Amino acid sequence: MGDKTKRIVIKIGTSSLVLPSGQINLRTIDRLAFTLATLSHQGYELVLVSSGAIGVGLASLGMKERPAEIAKQQALASIGQAALMRIYSQRFLDYQTHVAQLLLTRDVLEFPVSRQHTLNTINTLLAQHVIPIVNENDPVSVDELDHHTTFSDNDELSAQVATTIDADLLIVLTDINALYTKDPHKYPDAQAITEVPVLTPEIEEAASGSSTRFGTGGMVTKLRAAATVMKAGKQMILCNGENPKIIFDIFDGQQVGTRFGK
Template structure:
C-alpha cells in the first residue's frame, strides 16, 4: 500500500482515453470519470480535472478522420469540440450530483503574477464550493508568437503546472498505457512495469519514445516531464491506465496501481 495523504488531487485524462480508435467519443469513459470524481469529492477531497480531447471531439462532430495541418482549422475544431466536451462533462457530472466548472488557460496566464493569482483564487473558490474545475488549454487562441508564450505544448505539462501551482498533493495521469515500463510493452513482450520511481533523469526522458494518437498530442516523454516537475516540487504523481477511470478510487486509496512517482522519503507500506 502507498501512503499518499491526499488533500488536493489533480486528475489528467488524455484524448486516447476519451476517443475510441474509430474516432467516436467514449461515452462510457466520460461517465465513469464523472462517477469517480464525484465520489472523491464526496469523500472530502478537492479535485481538479485537466482534460484533453477538444480537437478529437471536434473531429468526431465534423466527421473528419485526420487532424488538419492548418493552425486555424485546428483551432476551429477545438472551438467546436470544447463546447461539446463540456456539454458531455456537465451532463454526466450532474447525473452524480456534481458541479463542473470550465477554465480555459493559456501559458501567459501563469507567466504574469497578477493573472496567475486571479486564476489560483478562482480555483480555490471553486474548490471551496465543492465544484470540480475542468481545465483545458485554450486551443482556439493559444499560439507561440515571438516572445509571447501562450501554449503549454501538451496537457501533461499543463496538469503538472496546475498541480504544483495549487499545491496539490497528487497528480494522477491517466493514459493509454498503465504505467512506466522498462521497454515499450507494445513491441517488447519482456517489458515489465516499474512500480515506483523516485527520480526522473534527462537520460530517461531522452530514451522515452513515442507520440500521441492522431487525435491528440503527447506520449511517454511528456508524462516523464510532468513527473519530473512533480518530483522537483516534492509532490507525487501516479501514471495509470485511463481505460476505466473508476481506478482513480483505488489509486487514491493507496493501492499499487500503475507507476508511482514519489520522493524517496514518501512511505510505501508493505
C-alpha cells in the same frame, strides 16, 4: 493514499476520451464523472485537466483526419470544447456534482497577477465543491517569438496546475498501464516500473512517443510533468485511463501504474 492527501489533479488524455474509430468514449467519460463525483462527495478537492477538444471536434463534425492547418485545428478545438463541456456537465450532474470550465494559456500561469487570480478562482470553486475542468485555450493559443502562450501539451499544463494550486498528487490517466523499461507496444518483454523516486537518464531514455493519431503527448512529456511535480516535492501517478475507476484503487492504497516521487 496518505491521510494528508486531499487536493488532487487528474489529467485525462485524448486517447482515453476518443475511441480509435474517432467517436467519443462515453463509457470512459461516465466512469470518470462517477469516480470524481464520489471522491468529491467524500471531501477531496479535485481538478480535472482534460484533453480531447480537437478529437471531440473531429467526432462532432464526422471528420476522420486531423487537419494540418493551425486555424482549422483551432476551429475544431473551439467546436469540440463546447461539446466536451456539455457532455461533462451532463454526466457530472447525473452524480449530483457541478463542474466549471477554465481555459488557460501559458502566459496566464507565468505572470504573477494572472497566476494568483487563477489560483483564487480555483480555490473558490473547490471551496464550493465544484470540480474545475481545465484545458488549454487552444482556439487562441499561439507560439511566436514575442507571444508564447501555448503549453507543449496538457501533460505540462496538468503539472503547472498541480504546482500552482499546491496539489498533493497528480494522477495522469493515459493509454498505457505504467512507465516501462521500453515501449510495450513494440517489445513484449518490456517491464513495468512501479516506483520512480528520482528521474535517471536511463528512465528518460526508455520513454517512447505517442501511439495515437488523436493525441499530442507521449511518454517523454509525461516524464517532464513528473519532473515538475517532483521538483515541487509532490507525487505523480501514471496509469491506464481506460477505466477511470482505477482511481479508487489508488485511494485504497493499491499498487497502480507508476508512482513518481518520494
